Structures are given as C-alpha cells and as structure tokens.
Amino acid sequence: MSVIDSIRKQIVPIHHEGYIFILAFAVATAILSYIWQPLGWIGFILTMWCCYFFRDPARTTPMAEGLVISPADGRVSMIASAVPPPELGLSDLPMTRISVFMNVFDCHVNRAPVPGRIEKIAYRPGLFLNADLDKASDDNERSSMIIESNGQRFGIVQIAGLIARRIVSFTREGETLLAGERYGLIRFGSRVDVYLPEGVTPLVGLGQTCVAGETVIADARPAATRTYRTH
Template identity: 65%
Template sequence: MKMRDTFLKPMHPEGRKFVGIFAVITLGLFLVWSPLGWLGVGLTVWCYYFFRDPVRATPTRDGLIVSPADGIVSLIEKAVPPAELGMPDMALTRVSVFMSVFNCHVNRAPIKGRISAIAYRPGKFFNASLDKASADNERNSLCIEIDDRRQLAVVQIAGLVARRIVCFSGEGDTLLTGERFGLIRFGSRLDVYLPDGVEPLVSLGQTMIAGETVLADLAGMEPRREARLS
C-alpha cells in the first residue's frame, strides 16, 4: 500500500455536492477573515472524510454475518423487528452499531440475500446511542431473505444530527455480503436483527468495521461472547 493511500480514501459520490458547498463557503470565509478561512478548510477536509468510501476485505464464507456499519457496538438485546417489515412478531437478538460523525457512513449488507421488504418510517431525532432511538427515530428498514429462507433485518436509524437516510437498493434486489446499500448523514446507527437462535460474536463496546468485522455465524455453535474493556 502506498503512503498516500493511508490518507487519501475514495469518496462516495453522495458527498461531492457537500464538499463543493463547504469549499465555496471556505473561499468566502477567506475573503472575510483569513483565520475563518482556515477553519473552513478544516471543516471541508472533515466533510470529505465523512463521505469516504474505502475498499474493504469482506469474508466470503457462506453463513458469516458482517457488520453493516463502522462504529461501536452500543446495544445487544432482545427486541421485535420493526412491525412495518411484516416479519414474525417475536423477539430476536438485536445488535446496534453506533456511528459518530467521525466514522465512515457507507452502509454495507450484513449477509448475502434477497431484499424481501423495505419500509421507511418518519420519526424523531434522538441521540442514536439511546435505546429509544430504535423505536422513535426516523428509520429505514430492510428484510433480507437468506438462501436457507431465514430472515435478517437491518435498520438504518437517523440520529441527533442526521437528517437524511439514503438507500441505494430496492425490494427484490439481491445483495452480496459487504455490498454497499446505503448511507446516513451525519451521525447515526444501524440495528441488525439476527435470525432466531443465532448468537452474536461481538460484545458491547467493540469497534466494528463495515463489511469486515464478523458479527455472527449462521453455522456457528459458539455461545455469546463477552469481552473486557481495557
């Protein structure tokens, strides 16, 4: 890997207009007062990094469920998937990944499968790290049907700063594990509802990398993992 690749990451097309807006404002700030202009430069660089879309090495073994987002595991608990997806009304293990405004916000499919349902629901904009964000915040939910007919739900949830959920995929589309399917601006959370009986292989506080970190294994028999923060 070249040194420049460490710092210069590809940018998702969704971010081009925002970087352009930040750049134009920065030029205006330089005309007003030079220190304000340099502040604008910093914010423009941040905007570019917010929309970065780096290449990820996604594991290809069948049955592996990967993290759909960069961030921190903020919640692991039993919960019923969003009613608008039409999934069975039973509690499943929900793993929540919280994305700060410094994380990469491109969302990736947790597993290979067909999108059997997509449902958008408007809502509030509580801090996405709070438990009530799953129920009350604006969200976009996907139900992915796996090859063995089991279902998995992944939910994009807007946060305190986020005001726009973007989904590039539609009902009937087939996604590959780690394939890009959406993003959220700016700061948010993704929930994954695992199929019944599947235990997560991650723990609270763990740092996740979208498309790379293995979240669970459909064929695994390992009990739920616990971790010690150090």
C-alpha cells in the first residue's frame, strides 16, 4: 500500500451535503479573524466541528438474512409500542418502535435497516422540538418511508430535531435498497424511528449506542429458526 493510499484510508470522507456549510463556516472564520484573532480561533473550532458532523465513514454491514440494522448513529432513546405516522398508511394498530437519537456529534448519514423495495415515501412538515422527546414523533417535521423486505413491511421515520432544519432524502419510491445502504441525512440533532412488523424481536436496550449500518437492532427471522450464542 502506498503512502497516499494509507493517508486516504485514514481520512474520513465528508458528505457533499456538508460542503456549503463548511464553506460558510470557513468564510465566517476568515472574517472573524480579521476582526479579532481570538474570534477566528473560535470560528476555526466550529469549522472543524462542521467537517466532523458531515463525515460519511464506510461501514461494514452484517448481511445475514433477517437482521434489522440500525439506520442511525446514536443512542437508543425509546423502545415502545406506537402507531406509525398516519400519512404512511402502514398500520392503524401499535407496532414496536425503536428510536435512535442522534446528537450533534453523531454521524447523521442514515442507512437502510433492511434490504428491500421502497414502497412509499411521505413527508410531513411540523415543529422542531427536541427529538429526544416522545411527542416529537407526532409534532416534528418528518420524512417517513415503508420498505417491503421478504414479505414484511418496515416503517422508517426521519425526525427533525431542535436545531435540525432539513431532512435530505437520496431515494425515491420504487427503488431497491441494500441493508446498510445510504438513503438520507438529517442536518444537525435529530432522530430515526424504526417500526417493526409483528413477530420481529428487538435486540437492543434503552441507552445502548448504535452504529448506522453495523449494529443489529432486531431479528426478523421466524422464531423457530433463531439461534443465539450463549457465553
């Protein structure tokens, strides 16, 4: 491996959605430095944070059939029974919902939790409450989609947070996603909810830290075929 390849391997790529923000931070830093140098150092730190926020690292996704992978980096803030967003038309009955909360230091590129076809995408404008609150599921701006995977329908909901102001989608209805494939991004603090079909078992606990595209959060295999290691 060459020195250049080694350097490239260590550098985490930045998602293109962040370029305009990084440029704005850099210009502001230059102006602040001209006004007063200590302000310039503050601007420099904020610019580095912006680069860090929009990082887009490679991930290694478990490919075993029936696994549900975390769609977001962050902390499992809720595991509850809840009715999915009405605009999806997914179910009128409560489903198990796993919520992963992303703070401003987490990577905000979202990934498909299961492989399958995007059956529906629905956007709903709303408020910008703290995404860690339960009522954010009902009141906040959100973008929801249904993925049909092996005959099961999963609901995935991106929820804007307190300082988030845009949900970005990279996909369209009818497209097919692989598990762990990038499908969207939320700018700044936010949350992603996953609604699980009946019979799918959560494998994470409250407060657990998840890695998008890598952490297994649920098992969608039939109960009779499930085997787990014991230690």
